[in-house]
Amino acid sequence: MVVGRITISDAPVLETPISLHPTSETLIYPYFSKMIRGRHALPLKYIRWCNYNQWCNSISMEFTNPMLFIRSRVFLWQEGHTAHATKEEAGVEVLEILELYRRLYEKYMAVPVVKGKKSELEKLVGGLYTTSVEAFIPNTGRGVQGATSHCLGLNFAEIFGINFKDKKGDKAMVWQKFWGFSTKVIGVLMMVHGDDRGLVLPPKVSKVQVIVIPMPYEGAGAKELPNTCLNTVQTLLDMGIRAEADLRENYSTKQKCSHWEMKGVPLRIEIGLDDLGNKQVWTVRRDNGEKVDVPLAELADRVKVMLDNIQQTMFDLAKQKRDACTIVNKTWDEFIIALDQKKLILAPWCDDVGTCHFIRSIL
Incomplete structure (x- = not known):
């Protein structure tokens, strides 16, 4: 129904009417x-x-x-x-x-x-x-x-x-x-x-590319650990890498790791007192869970390479999954079977409007 220039939608009547531009x-x-x-x-x-x-x-x-x-x-x-x-x-x-x-x-x-x-x-x-x-x-x-x-x-x-x-x-x-x-x-x-643990974000679009988490610590050298985490973050920031440190005291390390996994942050760096003594850190990739020890002296360069590798690996894996689902059909019977199997179908296309209407009515 049209009243003047205003079109009244045939959608269910709302208790409070709204106007759309x-x-x-x-x-x-x-x-x-x-x-x-x-x-x-x-x-x-x-x-x-x-x-x-x-x-x-x-x-x-x-x-x-x-x-x-x-x-x-x-x-x-x-x-x-x-x-x-x-x-x-x-x-x-x-x-x-x-x-x-x-x-x-x-x-x-x-x-x-x-x-x-x-x-x-x-x-x-x-x-x-x-x-x-x-x-x-x-x-x-x-x-x-x-x-x-x-x-x-x-x-x-x-x-x-x-x-x-x-x-x-x-x-x-x-x-x-x-x-x-x-x-x-x-x-x-x-x-x-995404997977069952939450988001998996490519490094190029992730707001936080690297999260740095201190491991549980007590005794001598404990006060040095938060500063080491912050210094690590600053080193990464200076290299143009988007990094943050999670120094929250009211969350356990496991809760922190789960939190950032769910958010899909591409790379996690864990630093403990033993790592300080060995002048290294522990890195964990979100996309495939790979864990690697990295010397502190090489951290910035190695992280940059890791992020590039994560970006490419995620694209390659997504492409492999798509290609594995792609199938070529030349007959209608093959088309229906492939559709039921949730395949991506490559098939001849005539672009005839009448045929399109017929196919749409069936599917």
Whole structure:
């Protein structure tokens, strides 16, 4: 039902009504129509003028099967918008942003993804075409859309009157693109790398890369141990490594270790009185539990190498798990069997809209 300009949702009636803002196009594009006049104003994007990029909380009207970070009623959303003189320029920008998202997932989050173009049924409504990076969760057999980069074509330019004068002085519509991703990225990270003990974070995205914990101590030299932990942290900080010391006295060493394991900190350093005497520390990796003695004199350099190794190992392991679940199918019967087995399926695709509707109705 529509009352004036306000659309009343067909969702269940709420005890306290709420108002939702429209999609960002209706907020941003009227300004595009005022700012763009001639060819010199294009491309209108984050490099030439300013960054038309926003972070905002969004509310999903279509809400089923809630899952923390993956599908929630309210989520934090990042998006950017650009305008170009030609379809080719817009297309180049679409793929450049898509590549940035791939690098975010693979180089920083250690999550392998597949870049590609969405089908006609899955593309952004009102857009020309949609590209995305897709992650795969081996434990559930589900694919997750990690981020999208859309070519909007001329549709929104025509609606909002975003035009310019080209080199010949003729009036032309701009070609637009739009990209975005949300806090779903956190859910993907948790499901790909997490285990029964909690989070497992890649070093490049972990707020704390190394946690330093003193072992239980008494007697002579006990007062020296906290200072050694703090000095160790400072040494790591000087090397550009994000490190902290856990000197809490009301928690046991076991509780501290469990606490930081659950938080997914990539590397734990334990220092005891015996370690002080031997001028070494005990390191424990979160990703595979490997424990190694490291001389204090070599600590900073060795930790840097360890963190790089953890980052690469996590990506390699995630890729191995994904590839082990990947299967090629050429018949419908094979497709159904592989789907029941929670496989990632590579299959022929005709992109016929009628066929897509048929498949979706079955699955």
